[in-house]
Amino acid sequence: MEPLIVANWKMNPITLAEVKNLFNSVKNGIKNIKNAKVVICPPFVYLSNIQYLKSNIKLGAQDCFWEEKGAFTGEISPLTLKNLGCEYVIIGHSERRKLGETDEMINKKIKAALSAKLKPILCIGETGEERKQGKTFKVLKNQLKNDLKYLISNIYYLKSLIIAYEPVWAIGTGNSCEPREAKKVYLFLRKISHQLINSRASYNSEGICSGSANKLLYGGSVNSENAASYIQEANFQGLLVGGASLNAQEFIKIVKSIDPAPILQNNCFAAHGGRIGQSRLAGQYYSY
Numbered sequence: 001m002e003p004l005i006v007a008n009w010k011m012n013p014i015t016l017a018e019v020k021n022l023f024n025s026v027k028n029g030i031k032n033i034k035n036a037k038v039v040i041c042p043p044f045v046y047l048s049n050i051q052y053l054k055s056n057i058k059l060g061a062q063d064c065f066w067e068e069k070g071a072f073t074g075e076i077s078p079l080t081l082k083n084l085g086c087e088y089v090i091i092g093h094s095e096r097r098k099l100g101e102t103d104e105m106i107n108k109k110i111k112a113a114l115s116a117k118l119k120p121i122l123c124i125g126e127t128g129e130e131r132k133q134g135k136t137f138k139v140l141k142n143q144l145k146n147d148l149k150y151l152i153s154n155i156y157y158l159k160s161l162i163i164a165y166e167p168v169w170a171i172g173t174g175n176s177c178e179p180r181e182a183k184k185v186y187l188f189l190r191k192i193s194h195q196l197i198n199s200r201a202s203y204n205s206e207g208i209c210s211g212s213a214n215k216l217l218y219g220g221s222v223n224s225e226n227a228a229s230y231i232q233e234a235n236f237q238g239l240l241v242g243g244a245s246l247n248a249q250e251f252i253k254i255v256k257s258i259d260p261a262p263i264l265q266n267n268c269f270a271a272h273g274g275r276i277g278q279s280r281l282a283g284q285y286y287s288y
């Protein structure tokens, strides 16, 4: 499973010229990358401009509505996103939750996105206060349960769902989650998502799983210094990058830092418990 690096441009850049410049710089900088998949989520209005700038970068949106079409002023249909070349859509970002988006709305959006054959990137995360009160796991479990209500236990339906752990206190603060702490959350989420989604994927005690498991991403003040640790130490299958994705050189460094050594996902325990496959660590191949 190749790591997924998702750039969330949020409400930036302001001009089309800057958008093209940023996109083309990233495209050129990562053209030789083999072992990571890169997704860019620009503001909606730029999707059609980027769609035609040929590259191996995938497109994503930052939100979608839960209806397919109709009288919903200002909203965007998942079907429109699909037609504009989007493969992914971020849903339930904490910046949207802060504006009043509820778990119920998020649940409907996930359902609509899946129906439109988009891959939802569901964002969950605890606030600084909840973390201080030791409620991190409880908050994450509740968010997952409510956001996936009526969708759970349908492995076929949910197999393209991606879950991004985005501690609210780490977003845009420069205060990233220590990989050791992130790993504890990763293992918890791996267990919970496995139970909720009724996945048949298998994983070992490190949470390293087979290819059929849902991808879990980390997001929150990722930069080129800390990016690799979330994949290599905490075992996440990718990253959601906000601020640092607006600086082409920094974002390219993040992607390159992941590229040489991430292929741990084949290092899995098959259902019968035996190790299979081959993995690459720090440029060296290990087979077993």
Ligand code: PEP
Binding pocket: 008, 166, 170, 171, 172, 173, 174, 219, 220, 221, 222, 240, 241, 242, 243, 244
């Ligand atoms: C985000 O917006 O999802 C995010 C992780 O932002 P940042 O990387 O700036 O913390």
